[in-house]
Each structure stands twice: as C-alpha cells, then as structure tokens.
Amino acid sequence: MPRHFLRDDDLTPAEQHEVLELALAFREDRTVRTPLSGPQGVALLFDKPTLRTQLSFATGVAEMGGFPTVVDGRLAQIGVRESVADVTRVLDRQVSAIVWRTFGQDRLEEMASVSRVPVINALTDDYHPCQLLADLVTIAQHRGGLNDLPGQRLVYVGDAANNMAASYLLAGATAGLHVVVCGPQGYLPTDDVVARAGRIAATTGGSVAVTTDPRAAVVGADVVVTDTWVSMGDEESAAQRVTDLLPYQVTPDLMAEAKDDAIFLHCLPAYRGKEVAAEVIDGPRSVVWDEAENRLHAQKAILTFLLEQR
Numbered sequence: 001m002p003r004h005f006l007r008d009d010d011l012t013p014a015e016q017h018e019v020l021e022l023a024l025a026f027r028e029d030r031t032v033r034t035p036l037s038g039p040q041g042v043a044l045l046f047d048k049p050t051l052r053t054q055l056s057f058a059t060g061v062a063e064m065g066g067f068p069t070v071v072d073g074r075l076a077q078i079g080v081r082e083s084v085a086d087v088t089r090v091l092d093r094q095v096s097a098i099v100w101r102t103f104g105q106d107r108l109e110e111m112a113s114v115s116r117v118p119v120i121n122a123l124t125d126d127y128h129p130c131q132l133l134a135d136l137v138t139i140a141q142h143r144g145g146l147n148d149l150p151g152q153r154l155v156y157v158g159d160a161a162n163n164m165a166a167s168y169l170l171a172g173a174t175a176g177l178h179v180v181v182c183g184p185q186g187y188l189p190t191d192d193v194v195a196r197a198g199r200i201a202a203t204t205g206g207s208v209a210v211t212t213d214p215r216a217a218v219v220g221a222d223v224v225v226t227d228t229w230v231s232m233g234d235e236e237s238a239a240q241r242v243t244d245l246l247p248y249q250v251t252p253d254l255m256a257e258a259k260d261d262a263i264f265l266h267c268l269p270a271y272r273g274k275e276v277a278a279e280v281i282d283g284p285r286s287v288v289w290d291e292a293e294n295r296l297h298a299q300k301a302i303l304t305f306l307l308e309q310r
Contacts, residue, residue: 003309004112004119005302006105008129008170009196013204015305016136016174020146023137023301027294035307036066041095042303044122047073047102052268053122053130056295057099064300069095079107088114097303118306120299128163131267132171133298138291139223142263150176150205155221155258157214158248158275159241161187164227164267169197169208176204182217184244214248221258225265226250226275242274250276255285263287 004010011019025032036042042061046054054070061068078087088111091098098115100108101122112119121129139154140146156168160183169189172179179197181189188210197208211217218224229245230238255264264276264286272278281288 002116002118003306004115005129005306006108006112006119006121007127008132008167009174009200010129011174013174013176013200016133016171017146019133019298019301019305020136020140020149020175022304023133023294023298024140024146026297026300027137027141030063030297030300033300033304034063034065035304036061036064036096039065039067041067041069043069043071043091043095043098045071045073045076045078045098045100045102046122047078047100048123050101050122052292052295053101056299057122060296060300060303064303066096073102078102084110085114087111092116096307118303118309120302120306124163126163126166127170128167128267129171130295130299130302131164132167133302134291134294135168135225135265135267136171136175137294137298138265138287139263141290141294142287143222143261151178152222153178153180153220154223154225155180155182155217156225156227157182157217157250157254158226158245159183159187159229159231160189160210162227162231164225165189166193168225169193170200173197173201173204173206173208176201176206178207178209180209180211180217180221182211182214183248184212187244188212214254215257218254218257221262223263223265224250224255224258227267228269228271229275230271245275249274250280252277252279252283255280265291268292 058068097118099120105124105126160181165181
C-alpha cells in the first residue's frame with residue numbers, strides 16, 4: 001500500500017525531520033533529487049482557487065524530472081459527474097502520485113482508500129499540511145536551523161478554528177514547538193485537534209495551548225503567524241467575521257510583545273488592514289516571500305519521501 005500525506009500527523013517526528021531536511025537540500029540545489037525522471041506524471045487536482053499551490057507543485061514536479069498534469073476540478077466535477085473512487089481508478093493507472101486541493105477531508109480520504117499511488121493533501125477545509133512543511137522550513141531558515149526548531153514558541157493569532165490553526169497545532173507539536181493558537185470565542189480549534197496535538201507534544205518536548213488573549217499570547221514569541229479571516233466558503237459571513245476578529249489583527253504594537261528577533265509568517269493571500277497591518281507584512285520581520293518560495297522545496301520533499309516508500 002502506498003503512503004499518503006492527508007494531514008500533518010501522518011508523519012512521525014522522525015519522518016517530518018527527514019522531509020524538512022530534504023526540503024532544505026532542495027532549497028540549496030533544486031535538482032538534488034529527480035525521482036520522477038522518465039518523465040513520470042503527477043496529477044494536480046484543483047477544486048479551489050489556487051496560485052502558490054499550483055505554481056509550486058507544477059514547477060516542483062518538472063524540476064524532479066516529471067510531468068505535471070493539471071486537472072480543473074470545475075470541469076472534472078469529481079464526486080458529481082463521476083464518483084471519487086472511479087476518478088481515482090482512472091488516475092492511478094496513469095500517474096505516479098495525486099495531489100488534490102479540495103473541500104471536504106472525507107473526499108481526500110476516500111481517494112486515498114482506493115488509490116494505488118500516493119495521495120497528497122494540497123489543502124482541505126480541515127488541514128493544510130503542505131503549507132506547514134513550508135512554514136517549518138522557513139522557521140529553520142531564519143531561526144537557527146532545523147535542529148533549533150524544538151523549543152521555538154510559535155503563536156498563531158486570528159481565526160483559530162480554520163485549517164491553518166489545526167495544522168499549526170499538529171505539525172508544530174510534531175516538530176517540538178511550543179504552539180499557541182489564539183482567537184475569540186467561536187473561532188477556536190476543535191477539542192479533538194487540540195487533544196491529538198497535545199499527545200504528540202508529550203512525545204516531542206513541545207506543548208500546545210489555546211487562548212483568547214492575543215497580547216498575552218504573543219509575549220516572548222519567536223514566530224507570529226496569522227491567516228485570512230475570510231477563508232474560501234466563508235464569504236457570506238465576511239462582515240461579521242471582520243467585526244469579531246478585528247481585535248486579533250497583527251499590528252506593530254502586537255508584534256512589539258514578541259521577541260526582538262521574532263519573524264512574521266502568513267500563508268497568503270493577505271489582506272492588509274484586516275488580519276495584518278501593512279507595516280508588519282511589508283516590514284523587516286516579515287519572511288512571507290521566503291515562506292511562499294519554500295512551498296516549492298517542501299512539496300518536492302514530501303513527494304520524494306512518499307515515492308521512495310513504494
């Protein structure tokens with residue numbers, strides 16, 4: 001059976017370290033490994049809008065010696081025109097891996113249950129694990145290296161009920177970080193995700209915490225993170241969400257509570273004046289452009305890792 005990457009805790013701490021190490025190697029030499037030489041195909045399925053995900057996976061597959069086949073989910077109508085299982089049985093006879101950016105996590109899990117090739121979560125409503133690999137690479141790049149990840153204090157501020165907050169809890173705990181997610185009541189992670197992250201943290205020396213006080217949360221942070229307040233599918237409640245989340249905007253005053261050398265991350269797209277002030281995302285502490293580039297290196301690393309498990 002192939003290995004899949006459906007959520008952040010599909011990797012053990014040792015496996016995550018291996019993938020991050022490989023991502024840093026790809027950052028230094030973009031063709032250090034070419035496991036898709038042939039070329040072998042990789043199917044890239046997109047049900048949701050995309051820029052960084054499509055760009056980085058398509059570029060990465062090509063640099064690994066492969067051929068990216070982009071499938072527009074609006075045309076394929078996976079699960080509507082054809083069942084997820086039937087689509088998967090078509091794809092896995094023609095490609096070496098499947099990457100899917102979709103809505104429900106259950107759709108991805110159904111695909112993985114049928115697929116004879118690795119399936120990678122390129123974003124669902126529940127998790128965004130490829131982004132977290134890139135973020136951990138970025139933290140290692142700017143804060144001492146991969147071996148210095150354990151013990152770093154990462155604080156996520158904003159909509160703490162979304163897929164990014166869940167992934168920060170799980171991937172951060174796996175890396176041994178001290179993860180704090182902060183948002184108002186009604187915008188907090190599920191008890192299940194917090195509990196799973198807590199169990200992982202107990203084995204890695206990390207920790208997880210949930211709070212509603214942004215200023216207290218950010219004190220002493222090594223890394224401060226936020227995300228858009230209006231995710232795909234939340235557009236109808238946009239005005240209410242902005243009102244509820246405005247006290248959680250990452251401003252220069254809030255960043256002043258973090259360590260002097262703290263960095264700022266945002267997975268993008270960003271909305272200046274909402275979840276983050278322009279002075280922060282465009283300021284000297286922001287490493288968001290390195291973070292965006294690191295999607296490329298991290299995704300090549302997870303593809304290589306999964307392909308070598310076959």
